[in-house]
Structure formats: structure tokens, C-alpha cells
Amino acid sequence: MCGIVGYIGYRNTLPVLLQGLERLEYRGYDSAGVACLENGKKSLFVAKEKGKLAQLTSALNGKTVSSTIGIAHTRWATHGAPSRANAHPHTDTKNRIAVVHNGIIENFAEVKEFLKTRGHRFKSETDTEVIPHLVEELNHGDLEEAFRKAIQRLNGYFAIVMISVDEPEKLFAFKRSNPLVLGVGKGENFAASDVTALLPYTRRVIYLQDNELAVLTKDHIHISTLLHQKSIRRQPTEIKWTLDEAKKGGFPHYMLKEIFEQPHVARQTLEKRIKQGKIYFDTFHQAVNKRLAKVKKVFIVSCGTAHHAGLIGRYMLEEYTRIPTEVQVSSEFRYTDPIVTRDDLVVLISQSGETADTIAAFREAKENGAMTLAIVNVVGSTIAREADFVLYTHAGPEIGVASTKAYIAQLLTLMLFAFHLGVIKKRISQTTLSDLLKELQKIPSAITEILKNEKQLDVAVKALYQKKNFLFIGRGYNFPTALEGALKLKEISYAHAHGYAGGEMKHGPIALIDHTQPVICIASESKTYGKMLSNIQEIKARDAIVLTIASKGDEQVKKLSNWIFYIPRVLEIFSTILSVVPLQLFAYKIAVRNQRDVDQPRNLAKSVTVE
Numbered sequence: 001m002c003g004i005v006g007y008i009g010y011r012n013t014l015p016v017l018l019q020g021l022e023r024l025e026y027r028g029y030d031s032a033g034v035a036c037l038e039n040g041k042k043s044l045f046v047a048k049e050k051g052k053l054a055q056l057t058s059a060l061n062g063k064t065v066s067s068t069i070g071i072a073h074t075r076w077a078t079h080g081a082p083s084r085a086n087a088h089p090h091t092d093t094k095n096r097i098a099v100v101h102n103g104i105i106e107n108f109a110e111v112k113e114f115l116k117t118r119g120h121r122f123k124s125e126t127d128t129e130v131i132p133h134l135v136e137e138l139n140h141g142d143l144e145e146a147f148r149k150a151i152q153r154l155n156g157y158f159a160i161v162m163i164s165v166d167e168p169e170k171l172f173a174f175k176r177s178n179p180l181v182l183g184v185g186k187g188e189n190f191a192a193s194d195v196t197a198l199l200p201y202t203r204r205v206i207y208l209q210d211n212e213l214a215v216l217t218k219d220h221i222h223i224s225t226l227l228h229q230k231s232i233r234r235q236p237t238e239i240k241w242t243l244d245e246a247k248k249g250g251f252p253h254y255m256l257k258e259i260f261e262q263p264h265v266a267r268q269t270l271e272k273r274i275k276q277g278k279i280y281f282d283t284f285h286q287a288v289n290k291r292l293a294k295v296k297k298v299f300i301v302s303c304g305t306a307h308h309a310g311l312i313g314r315y316m317l318e319e320y321t322r323i324p325t326e327v328q329v330s331s332e333f334r335y336t337d338p339i340v341t342r343d344d345l346v347v348l349i350s351q352s353g354e355t356a357d358t359i360a361a362f363r364e365a366k367e368n369g370a371m372t373l374a375i376v377n378v379v380g381s382t383i384a385r386e387a388d389f390v391l392y393t394h395a396g397p398e399i400g401v402a403s404t405k406a407y408i409a410q411l412l413t414l415m416l417f418a419f420h421l422g423v424i425k426k427r428i429s430q431t432t433l434s435d436l437l438k439e440l441q442k443i444p445s446a447i448t449e450i451l452k453n454e455k456q457l458d459v460a461v462k463a464l465y466q467k468k469n470f471l472f473i474g475r476g477y478n479f480p481t482a483l484e485g486a487l488k489l490k491e492i493s494y495a496h497a498h499g500y501a502g503g504e505m506k507h508g509p510i511a512l513i514d515h516t517q518p519v520i521c522i523a524s525e526s527k528t529y530g531k532m533l534s535n536i537q538e539i540k541a542r543d544a545i546v547l548t549i550a551s552k553g554d555e556q557v558k559k560l561s562n563w564i565f566y567i568p569r570v571l572e573i574f575s576t577i578l579s580v581v582p583l584q585l586f587a588y589k590i591a592v593r594n595q596r597d598v599d600q601p602r603n604l605a606k607s608v609t610v611e
């Protein structure tokens with residue numbers, strides 16, 4: 001949570017910082033702030049506002065500050081409510097040191113008490129404010145040493161960037177668990193929570209590793225380990241993402257752009273992962289496959305939308321490998337005292353690769369000696385780096401808070417992984433595999449077809465957008481799709497929505513049904529189609545308002561539905577990728593009609609880096 005930008009170089013700092021924040025706003029948006037060192041003056045310029053970045057920009061009102069070094073922050077509150085006082089950057093007593101921070105300082109209360117006894121006065125309720133004060137307290141003429149010592153006194157997980165009037169040609173940065181990437185320019189250098197903030201200026205980046213401290217001047221970056229001060233030499237990585245990929249590309253919202261990118265994402269995933277009729281995982285060599293062959297049980301651990309992908313992953317793995325598979329939400333995993341052994345595989349799914357609950361679950365699995373596999377979108381993220389093996393989903397940057405294209409990529413990757421493991425476990429023959437892969441190739445154009453028909457949802461949306469309660473039902477492979485459809489709708493439209501397994505309706509939820517209740521039914525061709533049809537009949541008999549997602553040409557279910565949206569006919573396993581697309585569009589259209597902030601829904605952040 002929270003976005004950080006730092007700059008040192010020759011440009012006018014303020015616009016660089018504000019542009020960086022704009023790209024990072026998805027990480028949190030309850031307040032924003034900047035701090036710059038003013039050229040020729042021994043003073044800090046600090047501006048911060050509660051609310052979105054636009055509030056800060058309008059408060060600055062085009063102000064120019066003569067400065068070539070500064071830091072900036074967009075916040076998602078953890079300690080202290082959203083307010084101007086709690087917004088970053090935070091400064092020390094004499095207003096000489098400014099700090100931005102992403103993460104949590106677990107022992108901040110104790111550190112604060114100590115600093116108070118030393119005469120420090122605090123202006124905010126944040127944990128962050130102890131950092132500049134502690135650095136001030138420990139500074140005896142060498143700022144780097146004071147920064148290093150201060151961090152050693154802090155417990156928790158965080159990324160920090162700091163500037164000071166005492167050493168105006170240096171930007172200090174530190175990372176533990178939370179992401180921080182350094183941008184390498186010519187006569188300028190950068191620090192940011194992710195690469196999107198750097199792309200207008202440089203494609204050469206260095207991922208800071210845990211417990212590394214960096215000192216940036218305009219011409220040099222020096223990285224060293226926190227404790228032993230060992231210098232680290234690391235070559236920059238070249239970022240291939242186009243700038244355009246990180247922008248809205250003509251769509252009114254990132255979410256819609258990302259929904260429309262799904263055919264491309266699917267095509268790209270298949271191109272990368274299928275070579276000469278075989279599944280190709282670049283990170284899996286012989287030894288990995290040998291270990292996979294011995295796996296006795298699989299755990300899939302993830303949160304939110306990634307958890308729904310995991311639930312479908314279980315159906316896939318059990319069908320194609322017959323390996324028992326357990327799915328858990330990351331926040332519960334550790335607390336169920338899971339029986340994980342060295343023979344098990346723990347699959348962690350995460351778009352951001354930075355979700356704190358999933359990182360904690362990963363560490364639990366690791367301690368138990370399990371083999372860990374990360375299915376992650378953000379290259380170089382914590383989970384991707386720390387897991388034994390990683391399969392990147394290559395969905396490109398996902399900016400909309402509601403996950404769409406990353407979900408499709410997660411499903412495809414899980415599917416290919418299940419087939420791969422099925423082959424290793426000798427549960428699928430090469431012939432079956434090539435038939436499956438051939439079918440799979442039809443998916444990108446099937447998604448395009450659905451997107452072309454998106455307007456067919458409009459009549460239902462117009463009739464339903466003011467409803468406050470929705471039910472979603474599905475069975476088998478598409479039961480988790482119902483959960484995902486409900487999650488999409490509630491997170492961006494704020495209407496209550498609940499997903500159920502179709503067969504569960506009669507065990508309670510059917511009591512909700514009357515002529516006012518909308519039910520969205522996923523009834524595409526499947527093993528459970530007949531049963532699903534009965535479930536729809538049961539709710540229709542009680543006058544529910546029914547919108548059905550069905551396989552093309554299904555006249556039978558059409559008769560039971562107020563509206564129908566057809567998806568192309570594909571195997572049940574592949575239908576999971578198709579049936580979710582109209583549900584994403586449905587949620588999007590309902591939210592837009594209700595004038596919701598689709599890309600930045602209230603109370604949510606793109607990357608949840610607190611437990």
C-alpha cells in the first residue's frame with residue numbers, strides 16, 4: 001500500500017514527482033504529498049493534502065519550486081486516519097529531514113515514547129513520523145550512518161525514501177519486504193514503488209532487495225547491505241513494457257481497457273507457453289519436473305480474485321492430475337495450522353506479488369519445507385523473487401483496482417500448469433494434451449466475440465442498476481466464477497452481491513427469492529448443466545429476475561431467463577475464462593451507471609501490503 005517517488009537530477013522536481021504519483025495513485029489515494037529541497041536555500045518545501053492527488057495538484061495551483069531533488073507519496077491509511085497531518089512526507093523537529101514510507105513500523109509506539117523523552121514533538125498519528133525524528137536523533141554529521149542506525153532500530157516491513165537539507169545532493173532509500181525500484185538515468189536517478197512511475201524517464205531499473213540501503217546522487221547509485229555495509233553491484237534490468245501499456249489507451253477507465261485487453265493477454269500467454277504443440281515453462285528445468293513428479297498434495301493460497309482463480313485451479317488440478325488439492329485464503333492459511341510437508345507443493349497466486357497475507361502464507365509454507373511455486377504478474381515482486389519457482393502471468397501492468405486481465409492470465413497459467421503436471425504424473429497422454437491445447441487456441445478469439453457483443457448486456461443493466469442486492473449462482477468449474485462475478489460487482493458498484501453454488505440455494509438462500517431479486521446464473525455447457533437448469537427453474541418458479549450466461553444457441557435456458565448473454569461453446573474447463581467476461585462487463589456497466597469511481601473504488605487499494 002502507498003506509492004513512493006523520489007527524484008534527484010537536473011529536471012524541475014515538482015512535475016516529475018506529481019507525474020510519478022499519478023501513475024502510482026492506484027496504490028492508495030486517501031492523501032498525497034511532496035517535499036523538495038529548494039535550490040540555494042537551506043530549507044524544505046513541503047505540500048500535502050487529504051484526498052486524491054487532484055486535491056494536492058489544485059492546492060499547488062501551478063506553483064513552481066526551484067528544486068532538483070525531492071520525494072513524494074500517495075497514501076493508503078494504516079496508522080492514523082486519512083488527513084493532511086497524517087499525509088506524507090513527514091519531517092523532523094527542525095524541518096531538515098523529510099521521509100516517505102510504505103509499510104508498517106511495528107515498534108513505532110515504543111520508539112515514539114523514547115523520542116518524546118528526548119524532546120521530540122510529533123504532529124501526526126502515523127508510525128512513519130518516528131523515522132525522521134529518529135534519524136535526527138542519531139545524526140552526528142553523517143546522514144547515511146544515521147539513516148542506517150535508525151532503520152536498525154525499527155521492526156516491521158517497509159520501503160523508505162529520505163532527503164535532508166544537510167546533504168542536499170543525496171537521496172536515501174531502503175527496502176524490507178515492500179517494493180522499491182531504482183530508475184537509472186543520465187545525470188538523474190529515481191526511486192519508486194513500481195516501474196510505471198519511471199517509464200517516462202528511463203527503462204533501466206534496479207530492483208532493490210530486502211535489507212538493502214541505497215544512496216542516490218544524480219550521477220551514481222551506491223547500494224549496500226544494511227547490517228554489514230557490504231557494497232552491492234547490480235546491473236540494471238531493461239523494462240520492456242511500453243508506456244502505452246501503462247495508460248488508459250483511449251478507454252474511459254483502466255478497468256474497461258484491461259477487460260478489452262483480455263484477448264491479447266490470452267493470446268500472449270498461449271504464445272509464450274505453448275511451443276511446437278508442447279507446454280513450455282521457461283523456469284522449469286529437469287530438476288523441477290523431477291520434484292513435481294513426487295508431489296503428494298497441492299495447496300493453493302491467495303486472496304480475493306486470485307483466490308477465485310485458485311478455486312478453479314483446484315478443479316483443474318484434481319481433474320487432470322488426481323493430486324488432492326486444498327485451496328485457502330492467505331489470511332487464514334497460517335492460522336489453520338496447515339499440515340504442510342516437504343512432499344507438498346504450495347502454489348501462491350498474486351497479481352501484485354506483494355500481498356502481505358500471501359507473503360506471510362508463503363513464509364509459513366517455506367518453514368515447513370514445502371516446494372513453493374509463485375504465479376505472479378509483477379516481475380521482480382517479493383513473492384516472485386522468494387518462491388522456489390515462478391510462472392509469470394505476463395498480463396502487463398494492471399492499474400484498475402478491480403482485477404480482470406490478471407485473473408484471465410492466472411486461469412490460463414493454472415490450466416497449463418495442471419496439464420503439465422498431468423503429463424508428468426502420466427494422467428494425460430500426449431494426444432489428449434495436444435487436443436486440449438488445440439481447443440485452448442480458440443479462447444482469445446472467443447473472448448473477442450464476447451467483447452463485440454457487450455452492448456447486449458445494456459438492457460439488463462438498465463433494468464437492474466438501482467438494485468441493492470444481487471445473487472450469482474454457478475456449479476462445478478463455474479461456481480468460483482459466480483463468486484468472482486459477485487466480488488466484481490460489490491467492489492466497484494457497492495451493491496451487495498453474493499455468490500452461491502447453484503445446488504446450495506435450496507439450503508437457505510432461496511428464502512431471499514421474490515419478484516424483486518435479481519439472480520445472475522452461469523449455465524454454460526457442463527457436466528452439471530441439467531442440474532443448473534433445475535436450479536434456475538426453482539428460482540424462476542419463485543419469480544426471480546434472471547440474467548443467464550449460457551452457451552451459444554441454448555434455447556432451453558433462454559425460456560427461463562429475462563435476459564440471456566451467449567458465450568461461444570467450449571469445453572467446461574475453458575468456459576471459466578469466457579463466462580467471467582460478461583460478469584466483469586456487467587459489474588463495470590452497473591458501476592458506471594451509478595457514477596462510481598470504477599478504477600479507484602472507496603476503501604480499496606490495488607496492492608494490499610498490510611496483513
Ligand code: F6R
Pocket residue numbers: 303304305306307349350351352353354355358401402403404487488491606607608
Ligand atoms: C479484486 C482484487 C483483489 C485482489 C486481491 C489479491 O478485484 O483485485 O481481490 O485479487 O487483493 O491481490 P494480489 O493478486 O495482488 O495478491
